[in-house]
Amino acid sequence: MPQNENLPIAIIGAGPTGLSAAAHVLERGLTPLIFEKGSAVGAAIRQWEHIRLFSPWQYNVDPAARRMLEATGWQEPRPTALPYGRELIESYLEPLAELPAIADALQLNSEVLAVTRAGMDKTRTKVRDEQPFLVRVSGPHGVHDHRVRAVIDASGTWSQPNPLGQAGLPATGEETAGEYITEPLPDVVGNARSRFAGKRVMVVGAGHSAANTLISLGQVAKAEPGTRIVWAVRGSGSAQRLYGGGDLDGLPARAALGSRLRALVDDGVVELQTSFTITSLKHDDGALTVTASTPDGERTVDVDVLVPATGFRPDLQILRELRLELDPAVEAPRALGPLIDPEFHSCGTVPAHGADALSHPEKDFYLVGMKSYGRAPTFLLATGYEQVRSVVAAIAGDQASASTVQLELPETGVCSTDLGGSCDAPVAEPASSCASSSDVQAPEEEEAGCCAAPQLVSLGVSTGTVHGRSNDPDSSR
Structure with missing residues (x-):
């Protein structure tokens, strides 16, 4: 699609996964365009910034983001320290968002209203893949339509909690x-x-x-x-x-x-x-x-x-004009759904996966991060970083890199976060103790485990080193 090559790649959401996607887009020599509904990056994390994560810093920083930050003299926090949500924002997300290449691409207070193909609703097929995407955004200066080459939706699920009633419905009243x-x-x-x-x-x-x-x-x-x-x-x-x-x-x-x-x-x-x-x-x-x-x-x-504390679900309303193929149970991409179904899998049994498992009939559109897991509560931030590395490689035309995915985690397990639902972080301590992080091995830490049930800041656990290819549907069996 030569006519689309010079268009930017839209990224919805400026949390850890969305900013990670932007870093990978820039490393590929492409142009990101980041839409964030909130007034600052990490808007959802700010809702639980008093919570200390269950994962040490070494698993909370994306490799591409680390490379960009280190080039400016940024000092990474102590790898074994456990950050609070506010520390994740102040020591990582805000410095990343302030990098000129990302700051120039970031549009705050900008809510995506719809994503479609330019000039086409979802019923139109002819030369569909050749048309740019059209992203309608409500921002500080009104509603505008943006034409983009590809769309990466990393908007999470935090704003869409499950109802309190039975059978997935709100209770009366x-x-x-x-x-x-x-x-x-x-x-x-x-x-x-x-x-x-x-x-x-x-x-x-x-x-x-x-x-x-x-x-x-x-x-x-x-x-x-x-x-x-x-x-x-x-x-x-x-x-x-x-x-x-x-x-x-x-x-x-x-x-x-x-x-x-x-x-x-x-x-x-x-x-x-x-x-x-x-x-x-x-x-x-x-x-x-x-x-x-x-x-x-x-x-x-x-x-x-x-x-x-009943879990979260994805908001799919803005994607109604796209051709998505979702698992009927968990509302994740169809190839990913069976690998993350909480009735059969925990974080430790979900294999590494990338663009092959995340693709839809709508070419160059991807759900990533917590939203890619739909209603499943087993998401892991490190998984999200590998997702966006693979997805951006696919958009850039590097299919070999996109299809080769791997994820290495410590044998003792790790929890990480990507805002919007899943396993959990540790109990918050009084605000006066939030100034410093202690070692991951500290016995006095009151940390929550992961992947037993829905909720919180998307945390996950792995029981060892996980290697896999996302185009192998049997890799988790």
């Missing part, structure tokens, strides 16, 4: 109960403390985001005896599953998280309700009445605030 429902990871022991202290709080969810919030609430309850905590879990079965593997867990920090959570339940600080399926929410007189179906019949619980 959920849409009007927003004033009683927090964001997925509130700063319970920090700037949002007054919202929880001495209040009746319900946390909904069975993953590590829920565990993080519950343990932080336990700290508040010790100082504020009137604080009541209810932990509502949709699933049935033994509570043992919720606490993890204990002494058998290969990651001691993850085992410690489960042990602390169990102690809160055993001591009566947290009231655990399993098989609790929320059917309706009703608010009146300053309280929220949660009605649920349980094995013992209908139950109602009055709370002052509800914390959702």
Whole structure:
């Protein structure tokens, strides 16, 4: 498509994966055009900046971004240190975004409204691949259409939390109960403390985001005896599953998280309700009445605030005019879906993959990062970096590099982040302790494990070195 070669490559989202994609585009001698809905890079991370990651710095920096930054004299943080979300922004994302080549390509406060082919809706086929993409964007100066050579959607899933109701639907009254429902990871022991202290709080969810919030609430309850905590879990079965593997867990920090959570339940600080399926929410007189179906019949619980930890899903509305091929279960690219289905896989069993597994019938359009995993909660930031390296190689015409993918992780496991849903980060400490990071091996670290359930800052775990080719559908079996 000679007429399109000089057009830029659109990147949707300026989080770690989106900025990584921009770095790889620049290394290939191509031109990025980055659209970020927020007012600053890492907009989603800023919502959970009080959380310390479960992965050390050495796995949080993309190789292409590292090369660009080092050329300016940037000093990478200590590789074994665990950064807080705010440190990830201040020590990595902001310096990367300030590089002239990336700063010139970055458009903040710019929301992508739609992506299509110039002059074509999705029903048109003839010479479709030869037409540039048209990206409609609402920005500071109005709505504008941009013609681009390719599109990399790294917008994540953070803004699209799963509903609280059953069967993937909102509970009756959920849409009007927003004033009683927090964001997925509130700063319970920090700037949002007054919202929880001495209040009746319900946390909904069975993953590590829920565990993080519950343990932080336990700290508040010790100082504020009137604080009541209810932990509502949709699933049935033994509570043992919720606490993890204990002494058998290969990651001691993850085992410690489960042990602390169990102690809160055993001591009566947290009231655990399993098989609790929320059917309706009703608010009146300053309280929220949660009605649920349980094995013992209908139950109602009055709370002052509800914390959702129910997972995320991708927003596909802006892509309606593109020819996508998505897995019917997890809404990931069809070839990737079976490799990440949470019913069969955890982070450690998902193989490295790239453009071959991420491609769609719409040539040169790719979902990457957390959004590429759809509703699956097992995403790993290092995986996202390998995704964009491969995808950019494919767009540049280097198919050999695009199809050869690999991912090397420590044998003890690693969690990393790409904003928008999945395994989890450690429990936040009080704000006064956020100035420094401790070694990954530090035994006192209260870190959450990964890949047991949905939620949070997209974290993932690997149990060893993973090598694979993304065009081999049997590589994870």
